[in-house]
Amino acid sequence: xxxxxxxxxxxxxxxxxxxxxxxxxxxxxxxxxxxxxxxxxxxxxxxxxxxxxxxxxxxxxxxxxxxxxxxxxxxxxxxxxxxxxxxxxxxxxxxxxxxxxxxxxxxxxxxxxxxxxxxxxxxxxxxxxxxxxxxxxxxxxxxxxxxxxxxxxxxxxxxxxxxxxxxxxxxxxxxxxxxxxxxxx
Numbered sequence: 001x002x003x004x005x006x007x008x009x010x011x012x013x014x015x016x017x018x019x020x021x022x023x024x025x026x027x028x029x030x031x032x033x034x035x036x037x038x039x040x041x042x043x044x045x046x047x048x049x050x051x052x053x054x055x056x057x058x059x060x061x062x063x064x065x066x067x068x069x070x071x072x073x074x075x076x077x078x079x080x081x082x083x084x085x086x087x088x089x090x091x092x093x094x095x096x097x098x099x100x101x102x103x104x105x106x107x108x109x110x111x112x113x114x115x116x117x118x119x120x121x122x123x124x125x126x127x128x129x130x131x132x133x134x135x136x137x138x139x140x141x142x143x144x145x146x147x148x149x150x151x152x153x154x155x156x157x158x159x160x161x162x163x164x165x166x167x168x169x170x171x172x173x174x175x176x177x178x179x180x181x182x183x184x185x
Contacts, residue, residue: 001024002024002078002079002183002184002185003026003074003076003077003078003079004023004024004025004026004077004078004079004080004081004179004183005025005026005027005028005029005072005073005074005077005079005080005081006018006025006027006028006029006080006081006083007028007029007030007069007080007081007082007083007085008028008029008030008035008037008082008083008084008085009030009031009032009035009037009084009085009086009087010032010035010036010037010084010086011035011036011037011084012028012035012036012037012038012039012040012041012083012084013084013168013172014083014084014104014171014172014175015028015037015040015041015083016040017171017172017173017175017176018081018083018175018176018179019040019044019046020176021176021177021180023176023179023180023183023185025041025046025081026046026047026074026077027046027047027048027049027072028041028046028047028048028049029048029049029051029069029072029073030048030049030050030051030085031050031051031052031053031065031085031086031087032050033050033052037083037084038050049069049072051065051068051069051072052065053065053087063090063092066089066090066092066093069093070093070096073097077097077100078100078183079100079102079179079182079183080097080100080101080102081102081175081179082101082102082103082104082137083104083175085103086116088141089101089137091139094137094138094139095139099136101136101137102134102135102136102137102147102178102179102182103134103135103137103142103144104132104133104134104171104174104175105118105132105133105135105142106118106119106130106131106132106167106171107119107121107122107130107131107132107133108129108130108131108132108133108149108151109133109135109142109143109146109149110142110143111127112125113141113142113143114141114142119160119163119164119167120160123160123163127154128153128154129151129152129153129154130151130152130153130154130163130166130167131149131150131151131152131167131170132149132150132152132167132170132171132174133146133148133149134146134147134148134149134174134175134178135147147178147182148174148178150170150174152166152167152170
């Protein structure tokens with residue numbers, strides 16, 4: 001059986017989409033003790049590891065949390081799925097888990113890379129086509145090789161909220177499909 005770890009910081013809707021598509025997640029790692037992904041993982045009995053960067057780094061020195069995260073990831077992990085994990089991972093961490101780290105970004109990369117508000121940024125720029133990208137994680141933020149992309153077109157009457165909903169629906173479909181392809185499941 002494939003071993004998949006998911007890292008998230010917030011709501012956990014991609015986690016639920018992945019689980020709902022029959023993909024077993026071995027554990028969830030979060031940097032936010034108030035993240036809703038914790039409740040979602042508890043509901044389906046997936047172990048949760050919470051690492052507080054503010055407390056950990058402040059008390060134990062730079063890099064402490066990432067070292068603890070390393071310890072929470074089994075050596076034989078097949079895939080580490082970033083699903084709304086809102087931290088930039090260190091080059092050391094990315095090198096350690098090279099070719100096992102994937103991320104989903106709510107834009108057609110390389111457009112609107114690196115931002116926390118890519119959908120809003122694209123809307124304000126005046127884009128007519130939005131999208132999602134699943135990519136391999138590299139040391140440069142949102143610049144890894146693209147695994148898959150899907151476009152979402154803006155239609156008359158669409159609002160930022162409607163576009164955001166469309167993007168999330170496509171994410172919730174494409175991320176599980178992509179993970180299954182990568183893992184051969």
